[in-house]
Amino acid sequence: MKFFVVLSFMLLFTMTAVTKSRDEIPEKYKWNLKDLYPSVEVFKQKRAEFEKKIDTLSKYQGKLGESAKELRECLDTYFNLNKELDRLMTYVSLRADENLSNSENLKLKNETYNVARKFAEASSFIEPEIISIGEEKIKQFLKEDKELKLYELMLSRVIKKKKHILSKKEEALLAKTSMIADAPYQTYSIFSYTDMPFPVVELNGEKVKLNQAAYTKWRSNPDIKIRNIVFPKFFGTYKSFENTFGTLLYAQVKKDWFYASAKKYNSSLEAALDPNEVPVKVYYQLIKEINDNLPSLHRYLKLRKRMLGLKELTYADLYTPLVKSVNAKYSYEDAQRIIEAALNPLGKEYHTYLRRAFSQRWIDVYPNDGKRGGAYSSGNAYEVHPYILMNYNDDYESLSTLAHELGHSMHSMFSNTYQPYVYSDYTIFVAEVASTFNENLLNHYLLTHTKDREMKLFLLGHLLENIRQTIFRQTMFAEFELEIHKRVEKGEALTGADLSKLYLKIVRKYYGHDKGICKVDDLYGIEWAYIPHFYYDFYVYQYATSLIASTHLAQKVIHGNHKDVEEYLGFIKSGCSDTPINILRKAGADLETDVPFKTTMKVFNETMDEIEKLLKEENK
Ligand SMILES: [Zn+2]
Structure with a gap:
């Protein structure tokens, strides 16, 4: 159900080199898991009790349509158990993360995951039964039983799924295809992270194997000579496997369309957004607004070129920090x-x-x-x-x-x-x-x-880069992702060369290649092969929409009044009590209009004004 933890992106699963053992760290800097369970013994006892309670669900199986009371009691039982399970799972996950090499904790976690699986199996009848009760009868139940009202929204969300549920036989067959459906992504991962022969290059007198980690480290090097080795060598490796990467991504996009069309969706995009209650309009709005605002990105790129003192800005100059990092x-x-x-x-x-x-x-x-x-x-x-x-x-x-x-x-x-x-x-x-x-x-x-000028420049530069990478770059990915799905939906085939040609066209538009703003060599058309997110089924656009919404809400709170603060707090109080778009709209960030985009671009441009002012002062 909901065992995910939100991870800070870019910080995923990187182990830090450290020397201290956990015992050496004072208590006050360590989380207190006793708030969850006073001891492992108590945890184990609670887990055993939970396991016993799982069986109580079975008495409702096949009976949910009998009465409103039966349905409500089943849901009460289910959600109470789920709440307990969340607490159990939190405890074992956090404990395991304190020290990943502790096998006791790992064992505790694995055992608890098995309990979770048992619970998922025992409760798997609930959704299909609700769907088969049907909308009319549920409405009647809601009138009969006042306490069932709590579940009204939840029930309507389940019933909505009916449109996309097939016959029992078809669903069973579809479920079996999942065994083969992840082959493109699995092959992509194993190839690009394990088997791909990355070149060894000499950088600053150091022999470096230029894999993904080394690329992210060296691409921001202030020495242009180094960047001009790193970029062509790294992407050149991907280019030599263009056919293979193309075949894999084509297979992935066909897979998305296979499931979307089997489930009676009009497009792969609709199938990906529907479970999150996001209308496709939001996706199109994002692409349109960001395209309309490309002149702001171009202004930033010109400023970057000037601050780096370059005669010509190229694709290899995008990650170098604008100002030296401050040592605060x-x-x-x-x-x-x-x-x-x-x-x-x-x-x-x-x-x-x-x-x-x-x-x-x-x-x-x-x-x-x-x-x-x-x-x-x-x-x-x-x-x-x-x-x-x-x-x-x-x-x-x-x-x-x-x-x-x-x-x-x-x-x-x-x-x-x-x-x-x-x-x-x-x-x-x-x-x-x-x-x-x-x-x-x-x-x-x-x-x-x-008051420190360097610090100011650092903070302003940080803000600009964040907007470039999170809003412009992710929307560029979103546009590419949409286009390749559309082509497959029209029955077109895609080769590695097709993908590179399309990607190059989009990148050049974003970075103003034809306007002489940032030179994007033909080779960088292969960058799509480096991005694992194209296997995540329309995921990246949410990075952009999130930052756009939050920038707008932050501006409201910074420059607004009590009402703006209340609206923001209203947002964080809402959980999933409405669709995400409605929740944001009530807070004042309507992603179906151009308003939050306008605010964000205003912030982007004002930040550049501020930098230009600081640069002018220096020249005086
Ligand atoms: Zn986060």
Whole structure:
């Protein structure tokens, strides 16, 4: 059901090199899992009790259509058990992440996953039975039983699925195809991360195997000579396997269309967005708005060229930092103080939860031997509180990540407080709104509280790069993804060469190649082969829509009044009690209009004005 934890993207599964053992870290910097269960023994006892309770569901099987009372009791039982399971799962996941090499904890986690599977099997009859009861009878049940009202929205969501459910025989056959359907992605992964022969190159006198990790490290090197080795060598390797990559991606897109059309959807896009209740209009709106705003991206690229002092800007110059990274240090205590001040506009209740997160040990702060790398927030323990895993490193990146994860945690905390369990879990579509909203407020606070010119330039540059990479680049991917699906839906075949030709055309449009703004060599048409997200079925556009919505909401809170704050809090209180688009609309960010896009582009351009002003002052 909902065992995912929201991971900070880009920080996925990177183990940090550390020396300290967990015992050496003071208690106050470690999360307190006793809030979940006082001891492992108590946990095991609760899990055993839970396992016994799973069987109580079976008495409802085949009876949900008999009466409103039967249906309600079944749902009460199901959601109560699910809530307990969330708590059990949270406990074992967090414990395991404290030290991934601890086999006891891993065993505990695996055993609990098996219990979860058992629960999923035991409850698998519920949805099909609700669907077969039908809309009319459910309506009548809702009139008969006042307490069933709680589940009205949940029931309507299940019934809506009916349109896309086939006969029993067809569904069974379709389920079997899943055994073969992931072959394109599996082959893509194993090939590009294991078997692909990456070249060894000499960079700064160092022999480097130029794989994906090395590319991300070296592509931002300030030395143009190094970048001019890294880019052609890295993408050249992909180019030599263009046919293979093309065959794999073509197979993946055909797979998407196979399931979409089998399930009676009009397009692969509709099939991907429908389960999240997002209308396809939102996707098209994003592509249109970003295309209309390409002149702003071009302005940024010209500024970048000027700041880097280049005669010509090329595709290899996009990741070099605009200004030297500042060496500002932020201790964890500094971070708490800064984040509290930056989020102060959100009022008393928000501040209370924030203080609790810091003082009641919701956060596992520092790295230790064997601890999972990166950062995440886990908000599934409904009656307890969210937890945050950090690998805090005293720098700006850590400060900003902490603010980000706290955004997720506060979203969970408010939704868990204000929504019944059944509607507490917010959807993926809005997940990155609350987190990037906090980054926005943090950036604003630091900018208004620093007099240091270098620091200002650093923060402004960071904001611009974030918008380029999260909004423009992800929308560019979204446009490519849409186009290749459309071609397959029309019955066209796709080869590696076709994909490169199409990709090159889109990249050149975005980066203003024909206008002489950024030169994109033919070779970079192969970049699509490097992006694993094209196997995630219309996922990346949500990075762009999230940052656009959060930028708009942050501007409202920064420049607005009490009502704007209330609207934002209304958003984080809503869980999934409405469609994600409606929830954002009520908060004042209507993604079916151009308003949030306009705000975001205004921020983008004002940031450039600010940088230009600082650069002028320097020349005086
Ligand atoms: Zn996140």
